[in-house]
Amino acid sequence: MPLKFPEEFLFGTATAAHQIEGDNKWNDWWYYEQIGKLPYKSGKACNHWEFYKEDIQLMASLGYNAYRFSIEWSRLFPEENKFNEEAFNRYQEIIDLLLANNITPLVTLHHFTSPLWFMKKGGFLREENLKFWEKYVEKVAELLEKVKLIATFNEPMVYVMMGYLTAYWPPFIKSPFKAFKVASNLLKAHALAYEILHGKFQVGIVKNVPIMLPATDKERDKKAAERADNLFNWYFLDAIWSGVYRGAFKAYRVPQSDADFIGINYYTASEVRHSWNPLKFFFDAKLADVSERKTQMGWSVYPRGIYIALKKASKYGKPLYITENGIATLDDEWRIEFIIQHLQYVHKAIEDGLDVRGYFYWSFMDNYEWREGFEPRFGLVEVDYETFERRPRKSAYIYGGIAKSKEIKDEILEKYGLSSL
Ligand code: PNW
Helix, strand or coil: CCEECCCCCEEEEECCHHHHCCCCCCEHHHHHHHCCCCCCCCCCCCCHHHHHHHHHHHHHHHCCCEEEEECCHHHHCCECCECCHHHHHHHHHHHHHHHHCCCEEEEEEECCCCEHHHHHCCHHHCHHHHHHHHHHHHHHHHHCCCCCEEEEEECHHHHHHHHHHCCCCCCCCCCHHHHHHHHHHHHHHHHHHHHHHECCEEEEEEEECCEEEECCCCHHHHHHHHHHHHHHHHHHHHHHHHCEEECCCCEEECCCCCCCEEEEECCCEEEECCCCCCCHHHHCCEECCCCCCCCCCCCCCCCHHHHHHHHHHHHHCCCEEEEECCCCCCCHHHHHHHHHHHHHHHHHHHHCCCCEEEEEEECCECCCEHHHECCCCCCCEEECCCCCCEEECHHHHHHHHHHHHCEECHHHHHHHCCCCC
16 A cells, blocks of 8 residues: 655755855855865855756756755855845745745754854854844844745754764864853744744744664663753753753753744664763764664664654644655665655654654755765765766655655555565
């Protein structure tokens, strides 16, 4: 029997500004690329800033009915008091094109990068800087007039962990105290944005949810995994409604707010072992070894995890979207298998009665992957970085077939699916 999805279900793809647009010269990431603090330069990336028409055309022709992308704050405000009208108009054009092609946009306001001038003032570490964020959000409300779905932040805890705990990413700070401070300020920033945008828009937030598996059957490892799950995955979201953010060492008061939907980014599982250092529970969690084969990112594949993440996120009683799920591989048959098996579990969640409204594959096309550069190939569409030619892979068409028919046909399930969930 084919797997049928609801008629209104969104089958989309996801991207982020810095990873595809090219020449994002005014943000912090670009700055660290230039001074050699990051191993790869994004440069022209996919040159989407010039190829946006072709890209949207291609999306439409492949049959996708939704697209998640981000607005680059530093393009709109390259300097503190300088507004870039041209960038504003370009984003508006992108939105108009999507709507004209019946592609539902889901727009992220912050996807890891910030204007360099904002970071020089301390970024989200300083609460008084939230006035700059507010100004950006107000401008965005104008820009996104015709859009329904807005996500304030992409993966706030990944941003905090990478930028302020492990120091793998800008601004390369290693301070647990600062990390949780930033997290609490991101909650304040979400609340401010929610206040400005709610009513006119459905305003949500996107949370990366790695599944925390205990390293052994030992009670203390199980406890550690549960704590890592709470500390990394749920305390942040809990705080949106409770007004209390539980960091590793202390609790922070944050405004009680709301979210109209929750976006879940799901990729893989982590393995957690007990440690006396409370932070080790999450930033030292190692990637779980649950599948023999590893992706180009070194990640295991664990399709059941998407179901576990959705189940847990359903406790908030809000509509859910899978805002990212994808695989970096040169083996496109494996990509097809990955998509089908994860969609099987998304379908199972819907059958259980969960309010899951869409799935966005990461990514529409190959792009610049943060510290890993252009090597990992996440795309349904292959990008030639010399000519910027786009070549849809087989997976792009298979996924398009599913998007158009809102079902996964028997022969696809037999070839790529799991026989039992
Ligand atoms: C997400 N980790 O990032 C992002 O939202 C995308 O921009 C990115 O391209 C995609 O996943 C694939 O990596 C993450 O190391 C980056 O735990 C790194 C991690 C998690 C998420």
